[in-house]
Amino acid sequence: MQEEIQWVQEVLSGNKQAYSHIINKYKNQLYATILGMTRNPHDAQDLVQEALIKVYYQLGKYDNRGSFASWIYRVAINHCMDEFRKKRHIEVRMTEESMExxxxxxxxxxxxxxxxxxxxxxxxxxxxxxxxxxxxxxxxxxxxxxxxxxxxxxxxxxxxxxxxxxxxxxxxxxxxxxxxxxxxxxx
Incomplete structure (x- = not known):
């Protein structure tokens, strides 16, 4: 957790490269969560990228009052829910054939x-x-x-x-x- 706070502070101080540490730590977990919501690998990849961009621009709003992991999940899931509300549907597809x-x-x-x-x-x-x-x-x-x-x-x-x-x-x-x-x- 301390490491994540340090990365956030570095990004906010202008070191944009520090954000790659956050991406590397959370991208797979976010992908798994969003894939479970969309059941579509392509949509999940797009939503993860969009969510990570949103997280980047909202880093200044992280207030250290809970775990950074919970905060980043909340931002990503809220982003997905906003997108779902816009589209008013969730695409359902089996992905098993393409995954294994x-x-x-x-x-x-x-x-x-x-x-x-x-x-x-x-x-x-x-x-x-x-x-x-x-x-x-x-x-x-x-x-x-x-x-x-x-x-x-x-x-x-x-x-x-x-x-x-x-x-x-x-x-x-x-x-x-x-x-x-x-x-x-x-x-």
Whole structure:
């Protein structure tokens, strides 16, 4: 954390090269978060670049009152949410084919794709705030405290929203069936 504050101070003092340290430290984590929101690698790359530019211009607003990581996530996620509101839709695409070449048996590949498609459909049934908390918790593996700071709600609200989101997903599975219902009935 001290290192990040030093980088911020260097950038604000005119050393623009110090910003490359911040980019290198956070670009992959931001990409993973934004990819989880967009489900489109190209859009995620564009949004990460735009968000990092926005962070650069807002560095002076960082007040050292929380972790720098939470602050940078908040700026990036707010930027994405603004873009989503402008477009009024989120593009949903499977990215598994472009991200990995799988040499497994065709049936296993099919089942993995089906599972991912079902999971995306389940996630799409959630309100935006609950979907975001699920992504931050399980994709980015952030703590409840970090999520709380990031989305600016109490830790208890994060816990409640996470619980409600998982409950809604379970109810959807029970009601509509699908891959996850088949798996849960096998136990």
């Amino acid at each position: 070449k799988n040499l497994e048996h065709p049936e296993v590949i099919f089942l993995k794709k089906e599972k991912n498609k079902q999971l995306e459909l389940l996630m799409d049934t959630l309100p935006e705030d609950e979907r975001m908390i699920i992504l931050l918790r399980y994709v980015n593996e952030l703590s409840y405290e970090e999520i709380s700071e990031l989305v600016d709600v109490p830790v208890s609200t994060v816990r409640n929203k996470l619980h409600r989101a998982k409950k809604k997903m379970r109810n959807t599975i029970k009601r509509e069936g699908g891959y996850f219902n088949e798996v849960s009935n096998c136990r």
